[in-house]
Amino acid sequence: MKAEIICVGTELLLGDIVNTNAYVIARALKEIGIDVYYHTVVGDNFARIKEVFLSALKRSDIIITTGGLGPTRDDITKDAIAEALNLKMIINEEALIKIEEFFKRVNREFTKNNLRQALIPETSQIIPNEIGLAPGVLLEKDDKIVIMLPGPPFEMEPMLYNYCIPYLQKKSGAIIFSRVLKFYGIGESSLEEKLIDLIDSQSNPTIAPYAKMGEVTIRITAKAKNKEEAIQMIIPIEEEIKRRVGNYIYAFDDQKIEDVVAKMLIEKGITIAIAESCTGGLISHKLTNVPGISKSLERAVVSYSNKSKIELLEVNPETIEKTGAVSEKTAEEMAMGIRINAKCDIGLSITGIAGPDGGTLEKPVGLVYIGYSDKNNTFSKKFLFKGKRQEIKERAANAALQLLREKLLEF
Amino acid sequence: MKAEIICVGTELLLGDIVNTNAYVIARALKEIGIDVYYHTVVGDNFARIKEVFLSALKRSDIIITTGGLGPTRDDITKDAIAEALNLKMIINEEALIKIEEFFKRVNREFTKNNLRQALIPETSQIIPNEIGLAPGVLLEKDDKIVIMLPGPPFEMEPMLYNYCIPYLQKKSGAIIFSRVLKFYGIGESSLEEKLIDLIDSQSNPTIAPYAKMGEVTIRITAKAKNKEEAIQMIIPIEEEIKRRVGNYIYAFDDQKIEDVVAKMLIEKGITIAIAESCTGGLISHKLTNVPGISKSLERAVVSYSNKSKIELLEVNPETIEKTGAVSEKTAEEMAMGIRINAKCDIGLSITGIAGPDGGTLEKPVGLVYIGYSDKNNTFSKKFLFKGKRQEIKERAANAALQLLREKLLEF
Numbered sequence: 128m129k130a131e132i133i134c135v136g137t138e139l140l141l142g143d144i145v146n147t148n149a150y151v152i153a154r155a156l157k158e159i160g161i162d163v164y165y166h167t168v169v170g171d172n173f174a175r176i177k178e179v180f181l182s183a184l185k186r187s188d189i190i191i192t193t194g195g196l197g198p199t200r201d202d203i204t205k206d207a208i209a210e211a212l213n214l215k216m217i218i219n220e221e222a223l224i225k226i227e228e229f230f231k232r233v234n235r236e237f238t239k240n241n242l243r244q245a246l247i248p249e250t251s252q253i254i255p256n257e258i259g260l261a262p263g264v265l266l267e268k269d270d271k272i273v274i275m276l277p278g279p280p281f282e283m284e285p286m287l288y289n290y291c292i293p294y295l296q297k298k299s300g301a302i303i304f305s306r307v308l309k310f311y312g313i314g315e316s317s318l319e320e321k322l323i324d325l326i327d328s329q330s331n332p333t334i335a336p337y338a339k340m341g342e343v344t345i346r347i348t349a350k351a352k353n354k355e356e357a358i359q360m361i362i363p364i365e366e367e368i369k370r371r372v373g374n375y376i377y378a379f380d381d382q383k384i385e386d387v388v389a390k391m392l393i394e395k396g397i398t399i400a401i402a403e404s405c406t407g408g409l410i411s412h413k414l415t416n417v418p419g420i421s422k423s424l425e426r427a428v429v430s431y432s433n434k435s436k437i438e439l440l441e442v443n444p445e446t447i448e449k450t451g452a453v454s455e456k457t458a459e460e461m462a463m464g465i466r467i468n469a470k471c472d473i474g475l476s477i478t479g480i481a482g483p484d485g486g487t488l489e490k491p492v493g494l495v496y497i498g499y500s501d502k503n504n505t506f507s508k509k510f511l512f513k514g515k516r517q518e519i520k521e522r523a524a525n526a527a528l529q530l531l532r533e534k535l536l537e538f
Numbered sequence: 539m540k541a542e543i544i545c546v547g548t549e550l551l552l553g554d555i556v557n558t559n560a561y562v563i564a565r566a567l568k569e570i571g572i573d574v575y576y577h578t579v580v581g582d583n584f585a586r587i588k589e590v591f592l593s594a595l596k597r598s599d600i601i602i603t604t605g606g607l608g609p610t611r612d613d614i615t616k617d618a619i620a621e622a623l624n625l626k627m628i629i630n631e632e633a634l635i636k637i638e639e640f641f642k643r644v645n646r647e648f649t650k651n652n653l654r655q656a657l658i659p660e661t662s663q664i665i666p667n668e669i670g671l672a673p674g675v676l677l678e679k680d681d682k683i684v685i686m687l688p689g690p691p692f693e694m695e696p697m698l699y700n701y702c703i704p705y706l707q708k709k710s711g712a713i714i715f716s717r718v719l720k721f722y723g724i725g726e727s728s729l730e731e732k733l734i735d736l737i738d739s740q741s742n743p744t745i746a747p748y749a750k751m752g753e754v755t756i757r758i759t760a761k762a763k764n765k766e767e768a769i770q771m772i773i774p775i776e777e778e779i780k781r782r783v784g785n786y787i788y789a790f791d792d793q794k795i796e797d798v799v800a801k802m803l804i805e806k807g808i809t810i811a812i813a814e815s816c817t818g819g820l821i822s823h824k825l826t827n828v829p830g831i832s833k834s835l836e837r838a839v840v841s842y843s844n845k846s847k848i849e850l851l852e853v854n855p856e857t858i859e860k861t862g863a864v865s866e867k868t869a870e871e872m873a874m875g876i877r878i879n880a881k882c883d884i885g886l887s888i889t890g891i892a893g894p895d896g897g898t899l900e901k902p903v904g905l906v907y908i909g910y911s912d913k914n915n916t917f918s919k920k921f922l923f924k925g926k927r928q929e930i931k932e933r934a935a936n937a938a939l940q941l942l943r944e945k946l947l948e949f
Contacts, residue, residue, distance in 0.1 A: 137746065138748055138757075139577070140564060140574050140575070140576075140577065141564055141565070141568045141574065142560075142561045142562065142563070142564030142565030142566075142567075142568060142574075143565075143757075144561070145556055145557070145558055145561045146556070146557055146560065146561065146577070147556055149553075149557065149579065150553045150555070150556045150557065151553065152553070153551060153552055153553030154552070154553030154554075155553075156553075157552050157553060163551050163552065163553075164551070164580070164581065164586065165551075165578060165579065165580055165586070165590070166550070166551065166557070166577075166578065166579035167576060167577065167578050167579075168560065168576065168577035168578075169575070169576055170575065175575065175576070179576070182593070197726070197749070198726065198727045198730075199726065199727070199730050199747060200730075200737075201746065201747075235725065235728070236728070238727045238728060238731050240727050240730065240731070241727055258924065258925060258929075279749075279750050281925070281929060401840075403819075406823075406826075407822050407823050407825070407826025407827070407835075407838075408814075408819030408820065408821070408822030408823040408826060408838055408840065409819065409823045409826075410819070411818050411819030411822075411823075411840045412817075412818050412819040412820045412822075412823045412931075414818070415817075415818025415819060415820075415840070415842070415892075415931070416818070416927065416928050416931070418893070418894050418895060418927055419895070420842075421842050421843075421896075424818075424840075424842045425842060425843045425845065425846060426839065426840060426841055426842060426843060426845075426846035426850065427818075427819055427839070427840035427842070428837065428838070428839055428840070428850070429812075429819065429822045429826070429835075429837060429838035429839070429840075430837055431826070431831075431832050431835045431836060431837055431838070432832075432836045432837060432880075434836070434837075434880075435836060435837035435880065438879075439837065439839070439850060468849075469843075469845075469846065481826075482829070483829055484829060484830070516827065516829060517827050520823075520826070520827070
């Protein structure tokens with residue numbers, strides 16, 4: 128089955144936002160063995176939406192659109208497609224009730240333009256939108272499938288994954304299934320060297336290395352009748368890769384380092400307290416994205432001032448005076464101080480210079496010390512990260528979580 | 539002049555990478571007043587590239603392609619376009635010399651497939667590529683302009699900015715300039731209703747509302763001879779919008795709420811300490827993304843445990859016992875406690891239930907209290923946010939920063 132993606136929105140066309148929707152949808156379709164042949168972006172213009180839709184209808188079996196389902200006069204995707212297919216627009220009662228209830232609940236006036244969100248082409252059905260008010264539309268006509276989804280990714284994505292993909296998977300019959308292995312501490316080229324014979328000799332599953340922002344991954348992809356068959360094809364290859372370079376693997380599939388670390392903390396019943404300076408709360412933010420972490424994370428302190436380092440982390444004022452707030456010794460005292468104050472198993476600390484100002488020849492922007500303390504052991508490790516302020520924060524936070532993971536293996 | 543962008547590459551089509559090239563090119567064209575009507579993504583397939591190019595040729599004056607200029611058999615953009623325009627492919631001597639020199643310099647064998655990079659359609663000229671080996675192609679035919687650029691962004695972007703944009707600006711003679719107003723506390727549809735007469739009566743500048751994740755924006759876009767003229771056209775409309783709904787505006791252009799708040803704090807010389815529970819460090823992370831905030835942010839505490847609320851924020855254990863950790867009273871005590879402990883002008887606190895677990899009928903997932911304390915005034919405000927854990931964190935952090943902004947207006 129051939130699919131194509133049409134993203135509607137002048138904000139995409141003019142480069143106000145990057146088109147992540149096409150990317151997300153293409154990935155999801157690939158996984159259920161549906162080939163995508165074209166993506167098109169078109170503005171909020173009736174004639175052009177209709178034209179692009181009619182071209183797509185000629186050459187593809189499945190057309191998925193995003194954008195233009197909202198309440199404003201710019202939102203005309205449904206109207207343009209209905210006209211292209213000679214369908215009338217009718218009120219969908221379910222959608223209307225939901226919209227009316229929303230306005231009652233938030234005690235806001237129901238403005239007339241909101242009615243538009245409940246209008247859909249006849250013979251079609253709605254795809255529930257659990258985040259926003261504009262439902263999606265699913266319609267089948269003459270062996271073609273048309274799916275219209277809203278533009279905002281946080282509304283679009285659950286509708287795609289929960290409704291559209293299961294529905295399309297039934298139609299497709301084949302699946303593509305991938306397994307991702309994530310590596311830390313080994314470069315892309317050395318990894319490839321160690322696996323080159325495997326990579327070259329495989330066509331199904333395929334083995335593809337990929338690198339981005341300090342992370343190297345290997346994707347093993349199998350095409351099969353169903354997921355179970357695909358998994359059986361992947362297992363022996365995964366095992367061989369693990370045999371060769373398994374000690375560098377820290378996560379699988381969509382797992383992030385914070386997911387891995389949080390899981391280890393929770394399962395092992397270990398408590399932790401975190402003292403952050405240069406990362407400004409990012410380590411804690413990442414860890415608290417994981418449900419259930421409140422069992423392990425006792426507290427975190429963003430000790431931006433020296434005063435807070437002294438008061439909340441028991442850092443010796445002399446240490447700061449002699450070695451500076453960004454130093455091996457301060458990082459160690461921060462980690463030990465917060466561990467003892469919070470009565471936790473582990474204290475993790477980070478202090479550094481995120482920039483753009485504050486760097487010197489001796490202590491340049493990007494210099495970061497990560498401190499670790501448990502009841503047997505307190506130490507800190509020096510890093511030098513490149514990039515802008517936010518990139519340095521990101522890399523430093525990830526390095527701290529990687530260091531924590533290594534230590535947690537010993538528990 | 540109407541332009542369209544065609545991005546060639548199976549890796550884009552299948553969702554291996556996000557299409558940032560279309561975004562970058564569209565932004566650059568917008569700034570020189572060239573309207574983009576379509577973006578298309580197509581795979582490395584001769585017939586489909588040709589088909590897409592011929593459609594574009596019918597409807598647009600300028601066609602910019604990216605991708606498919608390299609040495610491999612997949613790289614067929616130039617061939618497909620040459621065939622579509624009935625042009626022969628010829629060797630470009632300048633490009634050939636550069637490629638041969640490269641292979642000499644790196645002492646590698648010149649493989650025959652590299653010749654392909656020096657082939658261009660007759661009557662066209664090359665666009666120098668200072669990073670890689672594949673030159674771009676510029677060709678004018680029958681009032682149409684065709685520009686072919688390589689796919690890798692770090693090669694494409696310098697060629698775009700240094701050669702193509704100056705060349706196209708001469709042809710265009712106009713620029714487009716936008717002003718963005720960001721709103722909080724008003725819905726997209728009510729905002730549009732209050733401005734509908736303005737929106738309808740304007741064609742240059744245009745006024746376009748746009749909503750995403752709890753934020754509503756208005757973009758005013760003017761087409762003019764130069765930036766100064768555009769600004770003069772935008773000012774009266776911006777003033778009229780401010781007159782009607784100015785009290786909902788919190789930021790302009792690319793500013794985020796944390797930028798606005800950090801600027802206010804730093805400029806007014808106000809110190810702040812933050813106590814976060816459900817947002818887990820996100821407010822602090824956002825604020826510390828802004829350079830210079832160390833002058834104002836004294837500390838932040840992620841008080842996940844009750845013990846840390848009591849020890850670091852002076853919350854009364856009785857308050858937690860009687861009203862719970864997620865309550866109006868606890869939020870107030872957190873804000874006041876951290877303000878006094880940190881000896882700051884303002885204490886900001888947040889406590890809530892980010893989910894997915896921990897909700898009850900009385901205190902559901904998404905319930906959040908934001909507390910505020912200064913020397914005259916301590917209070918908290920109740921919110922109910924929808925979404926998943928990370929969305930609730932995001933919305934709650936933004937709401938806290940918005941509340942802080944409102945209070946900072948009084949300083």
